[in-house]
Amino acid sequence: MGWYEQKKDRAPVPPEKAIWAVCPKCKSHFGKKAWKDAGGICPKCNYHSRISARERIAITADEGTFEEICAGVGYSDHLKFHDASGAYKDKVEAAKAKTGEGESVTVGRCKIGGHAAMLGVMDFAFMGGSLGTGTGERIARACEEAVAKRLPLVIFSASGGARMHEGILSLMQMAKTSAAIAALKKAGLPFISVLTDPTTGGVSASYAMLGDINISEPRALVGFAGRRVIESTIRQKLPDDFQSAEYTEKHGFIDRIVERGEMKAFIARMLDFWGF
Ligand SMILES: [Zn+2]
Numbered sequence: 054m055g056w057y058e059q060k061k062d063r064a065p066v067p068p069e070k071a072i073w074a075v076c077p078k079c080k081s082h083f084g085k086k087a088w089k090d091a092g093g094i095c096p097k098c099n100y101h102s103r104i105s106a107r108e109r110i111a112i113t114a115d116e117g118t119f120e121e122i123c124a125g126v127g128y129s130d131h132l133k134f135h136d137a138s139g140a141y142k143d144k145v146e147a148a149k150a151k152t153g154e155g156e157s158v159t160v161g162r163c164k165i166g167g168h169a170a171m172l173g174v175m176d177f178a179f180m181g182g183s184l185g186t187g188t189g190e191r192i193a194r195a196c197e198e199a200v201a202k203r204l205p206l207v208i209f210s211a212s213g214g215a216r217m218h219e220g221i222l223s224l225m226q227m228a229k230t231s232a233a234i235a236a237l238k239k240a241g242l243p244f245i246s247v248l249t250d251p252t253t254g255g256v257s258a259s260y261a262m263l264g265d266i267n268i269s270e271p272r273a274l275v276g277f278a279g280r281r282v283i284e285s286t287i288r289q290k291l292p293d294d295f296q297s298a299e300y301t302e303k304h305g306f307i308d309r310i311v312e313r314g315e316m317k318a319f320i321a322r323m324l325d326f327w328g329f
Contacts, residue, residue, distance in 0.1 A: 076100055078272075092313055101270045101313050103250055105152065106159045106176035109209055113317050114163035114172060121161035123194045127187045128156065134218045141218040148179045156187040157212070160195040165207065166321025168329050171199040173208040177251070182212035184255050185219050189226025192260060196233035200240045205329050207245045207320055210261040214254015227259035234263045243327050245320055248275050248298070248307065262306065266323060269298035269307045270316070276301070 074088035078100035093102040110119050134141035157179040163172045173195050175182045199206045215223040246264025251274035258277055276296035294300045301307045311319045
């Protein structure tokens with residue numbers, strides 16, 4: 054069919070059927086395989102795209118060493134919450150089917166460059182990486198397991214914040230995870246926090262900023278409330294690079310920005326330095 058015969062209102066191609074990956078930043082097109090082989094990093098502008106928890110585990114843990122713990126820990130729908138677009142439990146089930154994960158964070162033991170560690174990885178595709186009761190419980194158990202086995206903890210965060218569908222109990226996870234991290238530190242164990250795009254809200258306001266070292270990927274969005282909310286509250290225009298990892302590093306909240314391709318080696322070097 055010639056292009057002039059095609060209907061203008063035809064349905065867009067769903068992303069899973071598209072043969073091209075489009076860089077969200079510079080809009081360049083690449084073959085999907087080339088994009089995946091590059092680790093989701095744009096070969097043209099170096100944009101670090103969001104990747105799944107399993108993709109992150111594959112590039113962080115030594116091959117075949119990741120052993121997941123508490124995979125059965127999941128959400129709690131104590132409010133039987135519904136909003137205009139449907140029931141909370143249906144949304145969680147859809148997120149599970151979409152990502153293949155049971156919660157917004159996946160935790161387990163592994164080796165990183167030969168060093169034994171506890172690893173937690175959040176998946177933004179699971180309900181915006183939101184912090185629910187299941188997420189908080191998994192983070193807390195990762196801390197407890199790290200203390201029991203004398204392991205350092207590494208968490209890759211990616212989150213829009215607390216999961217409002219679980220009401221006040223989701224906010225409680227901020228205190229719960231912070232307490233679990235404090236117990237880890239009291240036991241003399243280090244915590245490496247990696248903030249990936251985006252790390253905001255209740256996650257940046259709790260465990261993600263509590264690392265002995267806080268690292269970020271280039272140009273990741275790191276902040277608490279969004280730009281529009283802040284601008285409308287303080288009635289001022291914010292700088293263009295506001296809440297970028299680079300801006301956050303400049304103002305002392307991030308210790309180091311590390312490229313994705315060098316992240317594993319950097320973490321292994323830190324663990325080596327600390328004697329693990
Ligand atoms: Zn790009």
